[in-house]
Amino acid sequence: SFKDIEAIRKRHLNPALTTYYSKPFAISQGHMQWLFDLDGKRYLDMFGGICTVSVGHCHPKITKAVAEQMEILGHCSNVYYNENISKYAKKLSEKLPGKLKVIYFVNSGSEANDLAVLLARNFTKNFNVMSLKNCYHGMTYQTMALTSNAHYKYPVPQNPGFFNTVNPDVYRGIWGGEKCRDGPVQTKRSCDCGNECEAGQKYIEQFQDEFKYTISKNGLAAFFAESIQGVGGTVQFPKNYIKNVSKIVKDNGGLFVADEVQTGFGRTGDYFWGFEGHNIEPDIVTMAKGIGNGYPLAAVATTEEIASSLTKASHFNTYGGNPIASTVGLSVLNIIEEENLQENSKTIGTHLLLRLSELMDEFDFVGDVRGKGLMIGVELVSDRNSRQPLSPEKMTKIWEACRDLGLIIGRGGLHGNVFRIKPPMCISKLDADFTVDVLRYALNRL
Numbered sequence: 001s002f003k004d005i006e007a008i009r010k011r012h013l014n015p016a017l018t019t020y021y022s023k024p025f026a027i028s029q030g031h032m033q034w035l036f037d038l039d040g041k042r043y044l045d046m047f048g049g050i051c052t053v054s055v056g057h058c059h060p061k062i063t064k065a066v067a068e069q070m071e072i073l074g075h076c077s078n079v080y081y082n083e084n085i086s087k088y089a090k091k092l093s094e095k096l097p098g099k100l101k102v103i104y105f106v107n108s109g110s111e112a113n114d115l116a117v118l119l120a121r122n123f124t125k126n127f128n129v130m131s132l133k134n135c136y137h138g139m140t141y142q143t144m145a146l147t148s149n150a151h152y153k154y155p156v157p158q159n160p161g162f163f164n165t166v167n168p169d170v171y172r173g174i175w176g177g178e179k180c181r182d183g184p185v186q187t188k189r190s191c192d193c194g195n196e197c198e199a200g201q202k203y204i205e206q207f208q209d210e211f212k213y214t215i216s217k218n219g220l221a222a223f224f225a226e227s228i229q230g231v232g233g234t235v236q237f238p239k240n241y242i243k244n245v246s247k248i249v250k251d252n253g254g255l256f257v258a259d260e261v262q263t264g265f266g267r268t269g270d271y272f273w274g275f276e277g278h279n280i281e282p283d284i285v286t287m288a289k290g291i292g293n294g295y296p297l298a299a300v301a302t303t304e305e306i307a308s309s310l311t312k313a314s315h316f317n318t319y320g321g322n323p324i325a326s327t328v329g330l331s332v333l334n335i336i337e338e339e340n341l342q343e344n345s346k347t348i349g350t351h352l353l354l355r356l357s358e359l360m361d362e363f364d365f366v367g368d369v370r371g372k373g374l375m376i377g378v379e380l381v382s383d384r385n386s387r388q389p390l391s392p393e394k395m396t397k398i399w400e401a402c403r404d405l406g407l408i409i410g411r412g413g414l415h416g417n418v419f420r421i422k423p424p425m426c427i428s429k430l431d432a433d434f435t436v437d438v439l440r441y442a443l444n445r446l
């Protein structure tokens, strides 16, 4: 019963586990874009287990493939050759551009970014690692230093050599504001407008400054960035920002690491990888979440040159890409292709972004609607002029009203005032419209 589940969680599960809901609930089943609670009540899942369920809960093709694989071989470790991991690595590498042909399989996004730090430091022989303020790259001891938001850091001395530089946020950033407001689908956002903007230029100059004041000459191992910040509240960057800073990084002897944990696997619609939208080719790509549809699988992709700098003995991982994980990963790639999910992300995502933007005209406290494909953020403020974040109490009220009406969405951003919409990519237009209707109703009730 719910009471037993709650009592056990409170007594035996890590007390740092939180739920923003003031009235928590328990999920017991899932099917494609739907979740069900203990009473059998159905919810449209527009958060996908934190941007993770990419092709649908309990997708029948994955269930079948895993059940069959379980009967043959579950685990053997990487000290033997195995057909599953080989087939999967080949297929995944075909999805990556240019020289990114070597894959390391690990088990989580944090682990993938941890390994990327190691690869970059080992290859460049440099030590410093940069990332943006408001980023999220993991919570292992090392990636906690890479992640910038203090909320995700244990109050202990952080690993040395990590620097968070100013976030080029055109809505909330130090050079954000009214300049950038001309998005492609009238979202009032700049980032896809096709123009370089004044704010973007200032952020690039600021990035350049880091090398004068913080990072010693040729001292940079890597710069990490998400293609669109996820946990940080679906934050997009000014046009050409990533392209320009990636050049500055390379000119200073560092590698560019694209964290595709949330933006990969077709979610942003136009491209399979978010970094393609920035018109760059990273040196290292890290991926997790959507790669396994909820199964603990993650990976790092890099070039042969970088990979060969890490010799066989210095990297080992017991579970990474085991026969079950590889079966899941391969099925996910096949399903995205067979069911045109990247295309669906683009069409339904664009429709949803447009429809959600209507809310900006109806409510003064809908400050911004932004994103790409099925990675969308709705930022709520006390009023559009002040851009003060809406209070946590009001956010929770709206959030719980949505949940009560059968809609699950996520929440994030530095101030917890951004609703995050990242559903399984199989949702329909009807689901998108339902999301807008429910959100409108909940906003009205406030």
Ligand code: PMP
Pocket (backbone or CB within 6 Å): 050, 107, 108, 109, 110, 111, 113, 136, 137, 138, 139, 226, 230, 231, 259, 260, 261, 262, 288, 289
């Ligand atoms: N990178 C990004 C962009 C993420 O959003 C996350 C998880 N929220 C991670 C890395 C860490 O992944 P994991 O929780 O699987 O360690």
